Amino acid sequence: MYKERLTKLKEDVWRANVELVERNLVIYSFGNASGIDRESGIVVIKPSGVDYKELSPENMVLVHLNGVVETGQLNPSSDTRTHLELYKAFKDIGGVVHTHSRHATAWAQSKRPLPCLGTTHADYFYGEVPCTEVISDEQIKSDYEKETGTLIVDTFKNIDYHEMKAVLVACHGPFTWGKDPQEAVFMSDMLEEIARMNLMSVLLNPEAGNIKKTLLDKHYLRKHGEHAYYGQRSLPSSEV
C-alpha cells in the first residue's frame, strides 16, 4: 500500500520535473519539483545538479520531513530544506515547485509584489502575489535553505496559503504549491504568464494598481470554493 503510493509519487514527481522543462520554466537545472506522502511523512524530490535528460522515477530522492535522507541515493536538490519547511507549515499541500522562470524571477529581483491587474491573475491567485523581505544576514549564515522556507512562512502570517499558492522570494525567484506536484507546476506556469503580462501593463501604466475587491472575488470565487460554476464539475480544480 505504502509501496504503491510511493511508486506513484515518484512517477508524479519525475513527471512534474520534466514538465517544468517542457513548459520552458527551467533553464539548465535551475528548478525542482517535489511531492509528499502525508501518511508516512516522506518527501520525494529531484536529485541535485542532475541533467534533466537523466532523470527517471527511479532516481528521485526520498527525504523524511525531519530532513533525513534515505541512504543509498543521490543527493537531493540543494533547495530541499526549503521544500520541507513549506510542507511542515502548510499542512495540507501535496506538492511544491521552485523555478527561476524569467518573468517571475524578474519581479522577485525587483523586490516588488506582483499586483493583481486583471482577471487572468484573479482566476488563480486571490490578490497580489507577495514578495518576501530580503533574507537577513543571520538567516543566510545559519541554515540558508531552511531559513528561506521560514522567510516564506513568515510572509504568509496573514495570507491564506490555500488561496495564494505562490510567493516571490526577493532577489531569488518563485515558489509555488498545490494539492499535488502537478498543481504546483500549473501554478508556476500561470505565475510566469501573469508576471509577463503584468510587467507590460506596468510599463504602459505605472499607476495601474490591484483590481477592485468585487472583481477579484467574482473571478476567483467563480472558479474556486463552494459556489464555483466554471467548468464541467467533474474536472479537477487545477483544470482551467
Added chain:
Amino acid sequence: MYKERLTKLKEDVWRANVELVERNLVIYSFGNASGIDRESGIVVIKPSGVDYKELSPENMVLVHLNGVVETGQLNPSSDTRTHLELYKAFKDIGGVVHTHSRHATAWAQSKRPLPCLGTTHADYFYGEVPCTEVISDEQIKSDYEKETGTLIVDTFKNIDYHEMKAVLVACHGPFTWGKDPQEAVFMSDMLEEIARMNLMSVLLNPEAGNIKKTLLDKHYLRKHGEHAYYGQRSLPSSEV
C-alpha cells in the same frame, strides 16, 4: 438544410477554437470562439473548461440567443452570455472570439485604448481600439458575464462595429468579431500583433499618438469598402 448549416457551423467553431491555440493566442483554456446561425438564432460555442485536445465538432455546445442551452450537452463556456449580448447588439456579425492573448491583455490591464500608430493597425482597425470603463460593482454583482457584454455594447455607442471589430475590456482582455468565426480569429491575431508593436513604439516615444485621418483613411479604405483596390478581388475581405 438547417441540419447541414449546423454541421458546418460546429465544424467551423471547433476549427476556430483550435486555431486560437495554434496561433498561440490562448494559454490553457483561457479563450473561446463561437459562431451563430442567424436564421435559427442558434449560437455554437466551446464547452467550459475542457482541454483543447479533447475538443471536437461534436462536443461544441448549442445555445439559443435567449440563453437557453440545448439539453444533453456539456456546459457552455462561462463567457457565453457575453457572446450572446454581442450577437444581439451587433446584428450582422457571425462569429465572436475572446482570448487573454499576452499583449492585448497587457493593454486591457493598463486600461488604455490601443492607439493607432501605424499602417499595420490602420489596415484592419479604423482608428484606436477602444478600452471599456472598468465594470461597475452593480454589474459585477448582477449578471456578470451578460453585463460584460452590455459594457462592450455601451462602449460602441458612437463607434461602428463594422469598422472596429475589437475591444479591450478593462482589467480583463480582448473580444473580437467578424462575419464568421474565422474572421473573428483573424482579428484576434492582428490585434495581438499590433498590441505588441504598439507597446514597443510607446516605450520608444510616449508622445507617439494616433496617425492622422488622411493616412488612416487611405489604408483602411484601400482594403475595405467599395473603393478597395487591394488583393485579387475574388479573395474574401478577411484575406490580407
Added chain:
Amino acid sequence: MYKERLTKLKEDVWRANVELVERNLVIYSFGNASGIDRESGIVVIKPSGVDYKELSPENMVLVHLNGVVETGQLNPSSDTRTHLELYKAFKDIGGVVHTHSRHATAWAQSKRPLPCLGTTHADYFYGEVPCTEVISDEQIKSDYEKETGTLIVDTFKNIDYHEMKAVLVACHGPFTWGKDPQEAVFMSDMLEEIARMNLMSVLLNPEAGNIKKTLLDKHYLRKHGEHAYYGQRSLPSSEV
C-alpha cells in the same frame, strides 16, 4: 537569354518572398520582395494579397519600370509603385524588400531613426538608419504608393544608398534593398535584429547615442569597400 534571366529572377523573387516568412519577418501577407532585370527594365514582384503557401515562381508578376503590368497576370503587390520609385532612383540596386517586421516597425511608428549603438549595427549599416518624415496629405491624396517611394528618395538626398540599404517609413515600416532580392532579404533580417537590440539598449540607457565615427568606420569598412579583410574573400558581400 532574356528568357533565361527572367526564369531565374522569378525563381529568386519567389524564394525571397518565401524566406521572409521563414525568417519570421512577415505576418500574414504583410510584406513583399521584388527583383529587377536591369537590361530589360522588367521588375518581378509578389502578387497582391495571395497566401504565401500559394506563391510559386510562376505566379510572380512582371511589371515594367514605367508601371505597366504585363497582361494576363495577377495584380501585383499594392506596394509595387514604391518599389518602382526605388529602382528608378537607386540606379544599381537589384532587389527591394518591404516588411512590417515587429521591431523595425515599432521604431518606424515611433518616428525615430534607429541610432547606431554598436558594432552589430555598424557591420552592415553605415550610421543611423534614417526615418522619413510623415507623408504629407498631398502625397497621400495623389498617388500614395508612388509618393511613398518619393518620400524615401527625398530622405536619401544626403545619404549614399550603397552604404545605407534600409529606411524606416514613419508610421509605416521598413524598406531595404541590395544588389539582388537575397541581399535585400538579408538586410531586412539584420535591420530587425538591430531594431530589437537597440530598443532594449535605449530602455536601459536613454542617453546612449550613436557610436563614434572611428568605431563605425572600423567595423563598416573592415567588411565593405576595398580594404575589407573580413571573411574568405570569395564569399559574396552579403555573407556575414
Added chain:
Amino acid sequence: MYKERLTKLKEDVWRANVELVERNLVIYSFGNASGIDRESGIVVIKPSGVDYKELSPENMVLVHLNGVVETGQLNPSSDTRTHLELYKAFKDIGGVVHTHSRHATAWAQSKRPLPCLGTTHADYFYGEVPCTEVISDEQIKSDYEKETGTLIVDTFKNIDYHEMKAVLVACHGPFTWGKDPQEAVFMSDMLEEIARMNLMSVLLNPEAGNIKKTLLDKHYLRKHGEHAYYGQRSLPSSEV
C-alpha cells in the same frame, strides 16, 4: 599524443561553435568559439565568415599564440587576436567565446555593467559583470582586434577572471571564457539569460542594485570553491 589532443580539440571547438547556433546565441555568423592546447600553445578557432552549416572539425583553423596562422587553411575568425590576448593574460583558461547575443549585447550597447540582482546571477558570476570603457581612437587605429583584448584585460586589473568569466565590451558585445570551450559556451548562455532577466528587473525597479555580499557569497560559494555542496560531487563544475 599532441596529434590526438588536437583532434579532440578541433572536435570540441567545432561542437562549441555549433552549440552557439543551437542555443540561439548567434545570428548569421556573428560569433566564434575557440579552444587552446596549452602544452603546444596552439589555439583552434572558427574560420571567418563561413556559414555554420559548412563548419566541420576539419575546417577549424590553427593559430599560434603569437598570431601566426598555420598555412594552407581558411582565414581564422576576424576576432582571433582578441581571443589570443585573453589566452595570454588569463593563464589557465582553455576556451573563449564571443557572441552578439541579444540581451547581453543590449547591455553592452547601453555601456552599463550588468548588476547582480539575484541568485541566478550569483550562482555563476561573482558580482556584477563588468563593462569595458569605450575603446579609444588610438586603439581602434592601431591593431583593433588585439586592442579589444587589451581593453578586456585592463578591465580585469582588479577582478579575478576565475570568478568572473564574462565581460561586456562597450558598444560591441560579450566575451566569456572557461576551462574549456564547452564551459565558455555555457557561460555565454547563462550571461544571456541573466541579461534578459535583469533588463526586466531594472525596468520594474530602476533602483534595484547589486544584492548584498552575504547573499552573493552564499550562492557563489555553495557551487564553487572548496566548500561547495551543490550537485553530486562527481559532476564537472560547469554542470549546473
